[in-house]
Amino acid sequence: MKKPDPNAIHPIVGYDKEIYAKPTIRNPNIVVGDFTYIADSEFESHVTHHYEWLGDKLIIGKFCQIAAGVEFVMNGANHQMNSLSTFPFYTLEGWEMKPPALELLPFKGDTIIGNDVWIGQNAVILPGVHIGDGAIIGANSVVGSNVAPYTIVVGNPARTLRKRFDDELIELMLRFKWWDRSIEEINHLIPLLTNSDLKKAKTQLERILAQ
8 A cells, every 4th residue: 555655746646736735845935744735736826925035934734735726925915004105116126115124014924824724715814824723714715813723714804603623622632733643643543533423532532642
């Protein structure tokens, strides 16, 4: 049986519209974890307004599922709003203006996506957002504020629909961190990770964590 390979680009034989992103990344300010995939034949065009001089990073964890049309908007999309005009003269040829200091721009910092996050089709993630482990972002959502772990958000602007699990199970999952385990361990854990009987799954998690 073939072993999962985080450095393979195409995880489905004969299908090039879904790729593991990590082995395709060339930009040092984009960091993607093992086995995170996107429903496209490439990844970096989904990261927009990402200018080297700003220095912001997009950091995505392991085992994330990114649907077609998702866009990660970086800080370069922001315009100076504390001046008489928002026009970005410094970005366009022929205008005598140097880039303003970062403290004069609405700089939101790095965009950080946790592990095992599902981002639905055509969702937009705005600059500086932090999305916690296990969260789900609904299709066509525009996410402009942080999303707690194991929370479902939908809409424009994205709002919390509900938590996926009760607080006790969320805490167990955040301690468990299944995505940091070996491929062999994860293969063994698949029956647990795909069990929809949450009461039974919680009991099993408690038993494993107590070992």
